[in-house]
Amino acid sequence: MENKDKLKEVVDQAIAEQQVLHVKLKKIGPSSVDVEKLTKPSKETRQEYWGKGLTYFAIALIIILVVSIIGFVGYHGLSTFVSDHVNIFHFLTSSDWDPGEGKNHVGAAVMIVTSFAVTLLAALVATPFAIAIALYMTEYSSKKGASFLQSVTELLVGIPSVVYGFLGLTIIVPVIRNLFGGTGFGILAATLVLFVMVLPTITSLTVDSLKAVPSHFRKASMALRATHWQTIYHVVLRVATPRILTAVIFGMARAFGEALAVQMVIGNAVLMPYNLVSPSATLTSQLTSQMGNTVMGTLPNNALWSLALLLLIMSLVFNFLVKLVGKRGQK
Template identity: 55%
Template sequence: MNEKALKWTEIESKNKTSQSKRSVERRGKMITFACIAIMVIIAVSMLVFVASKGLSTFFVNKANVIEFFTGTNWDPGKTDKTGAPALGALPMIIGSFAVTFMAAIICAPLAIGGAVFMTEISARIGQKMLQPVIELLVGIPSVVYGFVGLSVIVPFIREHVSGSGFGIAAGTVVLTIMILPTMMSLSVDAIRAVPASLREASLALGATRWQTIYKVVLKTARQGILTAIIFGMARAFGEALAVQMVIGNSTVIPTSLFEPSSTLTSILTMGMGNTVMGQVENNALWTLALILLLMSLIFIIIVRILGRRRTY
């Protein structure tokens, strides 16, 4: 009887243990699901709110969609001949794309080259000297970059190149410096994720170190590098304060890189605090915010598609 009692006791303890584990697992799943649901609700709510406010310009204030994207006159307080508000966002759209793509074109080779140096050529120097510098630069606030650009880059362009110093060129330089640490740090992580066995196999087949880096390491880490580039472009496209301080904030299409221009974010930061909710001016700014959000989503989708393509 004692042996049977002991067996029943063991069985009951095992059942209790398994039940407690299942209850803990259920609680963990519920907490995880709740966190994910909260994140999804917040994201959807933001999208719906920005979309509803941005589309009010066309459905409530009767602005012309074609004129909004192709017009060059941005004066929400006035109306055109048809009575619609004078909302031409083409100068800001051009300015945003110009500074973003130019900064990415300049920054991408520098970031990839620096990442290759830190991981494949001189990992010791990169780990001890460059990595702390990159982490420090990532944490610098954007207003500091803008102030440096206003104090150094703008006077340099004005004195040694041409114009007033404000313009797309100054904004491109500031954004290049800003996104370089982010792009390089993510590129370093992508390259370090490449298995060492691939490098060893390439070298064993007679490839040089540069051939291994170019044809094995970089191609294997391509998706991560593309992700690094898109993160840098997303930060450049959405940057407001630093660009606002050096670009000039003129709502005209520039004919030169050294003429004052504007971006979607610079107009947003300048006008959002001076408008009344529900008015034409405020709805127009929300439309610019909607464009900014959609462009960021498009960039992410394009990079995801490119990252899924494999190179043989």
Template identity: 60%
Template sequence: MDKKLQEQLLKKSKAAKLERLGRGVSFSALLLITLTVFAIILFVASKGLSTFFSNHVNFWDFLSGKSWNPSVTNSHGQPEVGALPMILGSFIVTILSAIIATPFAIGTAIFMTEISPRRGAAILQPVTELLVGIPSVVYGFIGLTVVVPAVRTVFGGSGFGIFSGTFVLFVMILPTVTSMTVDALKTVPRYYREAALALGATRWQMIYKVVLRAATPGILTAIVFGMARAFGEALAVQMVIGNAALVPTSLFAPASTLTSVLTTGIGNTVMGSMQNNALWSLALVLLVMSLIFNLVIRLIGRKGAMPK
């Protein structure tokens, strides 16, 4: 009898078995995600580096070259795979869209959290969620049928270019930056506001000198996150930027980005060819920049963590 009782006491309960199963499933999912990420990085890196090791293209010439025509060789017998026009185009549209979106996002977030939380939650929050859910091809089609003709009418030219791409990206990243800025403002403790008002500060002084300063790391994280999305956007930008692999000389001249060249060219090349390897090198640059954006976000978030 004592032996049976001892076995029952030592036997794992059903709850303990379920907990062990849950841990195993969670660890397996984490391991699968980690392996998938590393596999993607290794695959893109192996394909992208083939341009430099298999096709013997100079790395610096690739980054600083201004001519993109992989099927043509220059006077030195090297293929013309200068990625500088696409890199500049990607950075210009990303930075400009973030600069334009930031004031609108901060103003909307302040209205939703500090000025009129009820009305902001009732009106602006559904609008923000709706903008997030719209597919990028819809943004691109609207830009193609509305923004491009408007730019052509007002500024002349074809209407395709960095300005059109910037405007489309501004609308696309605005809800993302706004929602993250709202979350950043909500994390500021209430007693910060109460202390500022108790010291005689007006509401605008409290918002500007206390709330916004306390939420600065979160706002910076939102901006960088929006820039990361803008940098990696492909279809919408491709439809309005013009897809001309030229160094940008004007906001209204056709240009290209890393993603636009990738989406237009990857389906027209043969795997393992020089043209295909050059496109994978562009994908590698895009991947490295995305990793840098994520690293910056983590650093900002870590330094700006609120003390508990």
């Protein structure tokens, strides 16, 4: 109360002592000053408080959600080693997968090897095509052509994975069966399906990385009498390499975590692949096909949660690689 009285005295004195008559507020006198209104927060200040509060609430909610997911998957995934006493080295290196028979039959090596094989092969096949398409869209194509290709790329991104899996099951698998024999299921079929699925992702990010190259780099190269292709190869691609690597890593993350489409063409046989056309299983295909057939808290269920924990760890590794490559690119 004392502070408000002092504020009123200061305001009254300031109004009464105005020296410039033509700017004096004639309708405001010492007795009409609303000190209470001057000391209350304004509407804009209250809106700022609300905005900050909602922002902090959203951030806290996301943090809680992420920590809860990691904690839940980690708790159930580690139960295999803590409660069921499965040897973690045996889990990572053994190819004997039959958790219903006991802890000595919990080996995930088949799924780990197959998951990495499919992911790496899909990235190796998709990356050259993605870079070629991105170079055409940014360096050679007209605006209409680039816009058309961009629309096609966005359309491919929006197609559900079950559609890719069905096309692979009805087209790719029979073709492989006719060409190489066997059932047609295996790493090759999964690689071709994932190639089509990750191609739009890598292409879009590669286009963005090429567009991010400053135009004066190209002009400087042309000023030195370099050809268009020499400029692309020695300048544009060199500068955009870190961002292109980031695009490839994002594509690999998409391929590593894909479940339904791979499950439809991989064969779902927990056997170590001895060639590209032998049926096998990935971490995701085993999870989607077996999780509904186990009882919560049992060894088979905990073993599947351990596979999910491996997928979560690999997702974190991919994110770490993206940040690492990004930091090196900034240097």
